[in-house]
Amino acid sequence: MKSVNFNSIDRKWQKEWEKAKVFEVKEDSKKLKYYALAMYPYPSANGLHMGHAFQYVIPDILARFMRMNGCSVLHPMGFDSFGLPAENAAIKEGVHPQKYTDTAIKRFVTQLRTLGISYDWSRVIQSHDPEYYKWNQYFFLEFLKKGLVYRKASGVNYCVKCDSVLANEQVHDGKCWRHKDTNVIIKNLEQWFVKTTKYAEELLKDVDVLDWPERIKAMQRNWIGKSEGAEVMFSINNEKWPVFTTRIDTLFGVTFLVISAQHSRLGELVTKENKKNVDTFLKKIKSTKQEDADKMEKEGVFTGSYAIHPLTGKKIPIWTGNFVVADYGSGVVMAVPAHDARDFEFAKKYGLEIKQVIGCPKDYDWKNGAYTDWGNLVNSSEFNGLKNDEAKQHIVKALESKKLGRFVTQYKLRDWLISRQRYWGTPIPIIYCDDCGAVPVSGKELPVLLPQKVEFGKGNPLLTNDKFLNVKCPKCGKIGKRETDTMDTFMDSSWYYLRFTDPGNTKRPLSPEDVSRWMPVDFYSGGAEHACMHLIYARFFTKALRDLGYVTISEPFTRLFNQGMLHGEDGAVMSKSRGNVIDPLDTTKKYGSDTLRLFLMSVASPDKDFSWSSTGVESMHRFVQKVWNYAHSVNFGKSSSRVEHKMNKGIIEISKEIKSINYNIAVIKLRALFDSFEEEISKYDFGNFLKLLSVFAPHIAEELWNKFIDSKTLISISNWPVADESKINDSIDKAEESFEKTISDIQNILKIVKEKEGKMASHVYLYAIPNEVVLFNIDALSKRLGIEVSVFAVNDKMKFDPENKGGKAKPGRPAIYVV
């Protein structure tokens, strides 16, 4: 068989699609909309890797499927093109980030095209395009007006490698999300924040209705971290200090307070006599490395101050400790050692009082530590005997009447810090004036362009451009200084999916008609690493923009899909150092992109991790070639009723599997369907097969369609086949089943005969019930068995049946005699 140049076929159809603009989506109100999207990539100079290929083919199959099913499909691609690597390249190699980025994008686009993904390339978005980031600035100002953006001084996370502050979401295990070897340090700075906490409750509540992987939903709930409890006031030096607790029922068991060692007001509590001790302690904590801090034992020292218990009026010592988180609750905790494991450990260590206030079983062994289960109150004056839940109500009521406490809800979610001390991002549209303070740039002045001329490697590059830096105050006209921080690039990705609905709009960030036509995104695919970053921010943005009147939806992504991780052939993560990296372009060059697409979709369910397999790719390539060869050698005529049956059943089953993203199963069924084809087939049926195949292997499907079925139309925009159920005849499957079972029966007998008589039998006689004789084709049987076969009807008087086996025949199971 002559070898086929799949590469030239790939290129040919990629060009045709582009020429005919088949994937550019137009307004068509008669059609249902479908919005399929993959998280837009950072255009790395390394280009496309296999994980990208995998990730982008997944939604493409669905996009192609929905398009052929009569939907108008929005399937765009863009680039998250602001960010650190470009700027670091500028520092290291002297390339301007703009140039670096543009080159990388160009390369990405070329590579993406070779995969045959049905993108609407007319809608490309690039975050670093002033026409895009202008609207980041616009939304920043809108948020500012509504109090959703504010500036405040606080201890913030700072990564020395990024040379910038980070949001809470970008700190993982005390390390920077981009630099897993770099500890984040806390710096006290005045920075811009987005008030994500305003939507904490809604963000949490709406997680329930999302069609997302449970894992991601759990991670989001965890991140938002709601906990319901009470705030209670302890009087310290005649001032009221709030303390948050989820166990207000144990209030009478408080024997000491602990204030976080990082608390900004710790100094106020430290008395002269204790200052030295506290300082030594703080020094020790500071010198402890982050990784050790996680495992560090609870430690603390007495501050010298006392608090007054709100109900008993008793004096309670205040300690400072390393186990109290400064920015959760109020950074001060009430310690109830009898009923909290951490407090217990601490009290034991320092010999502090342990007072039981919850009744526990008589045989409870206090050597086990704190008793943290439920029980009835004891040692709690008038609340004695109450159950925990009742006690909570009553105690809070008592506190409320004295204005010393109330029920409150706490969240772990923090406001989003968006300032970055970096160049390659959206300039924050603010001018600082000595007289007027932080003044917003007027909307008419947008965009605040990122200046090209800056110097890299000397701190924030924006400080090196005087023209950019020194500008008049929009309010009073006096010379002021421009904000030199840029926005977190997650700002860009928080609304790009909205912009795709109307990317060319120069007047407005979004048009209400387009947004309402296309949103929400019906299928969104991307990696799980964004669970608590991009996906939180984007959800926040949608809700905030809804309340500002820009969109009407509350959730941007109806259905989220996490693709699995693609590993190297050795089962390890693909990495250069391991040498197990497979370049998608090498693969497409060798086998064509259809083979790659089919292979990636067929190894495992797309949401599961899997390993590359070079033999698996080979095998898939053989399948593609078989289809090719079949198309070139088959007689196009009439399909047998068997093929019609298989075809129509296949349409139903394969469609169902594609809809549920069981692509691996869909491919298996597609292969089985192909295997059932015969030497003659109708163009109609083969065309339908090509349509099913086309979502996975669009190029070869297009080529064969063009060559054999219809040269005037494109299969990519043809109608998805509809099954003709009247052609489905399950008795055909049953007949095949009984044929197979008969084969295995015969083989079993042949085996036994061979064992018994020491030689192979030479002839098989079958006696089928009369209407089943047709099921047992003599040629097919002898081909399969490699032995001569005769078939008789049981009522055939002339049949050869020396041992009278014929009588054993049953429906679906002919009798057998071998010699």
Added chain:
RNA sequence: GCGGGGGUUCCGGAGUGGUCAAACGGGAUAGCCUCAAGAGCUAUUGUGCUUAGUGCCUUCGGAGGUUCGAAUCCUCCCUCCCGCACCA
């Protein structure tokens, strides 16, 4: 510690109450084809038993349970992966 997801026949990986000794792919073995290699085609690939065949046995991390019936449902345990983690 908390939360989420797994553990299936040599390997990868389907399968969520009977149609399951368990799809499909890989690998392996045998045969056909060929001068040969490759490709292609066909068959076999849990164990043992039984019998000239539709049967039985053991098996889906382990142990129990529910059920007429379990890889599939429940309970407990072991184990792996992922995320969060001194959050009061």
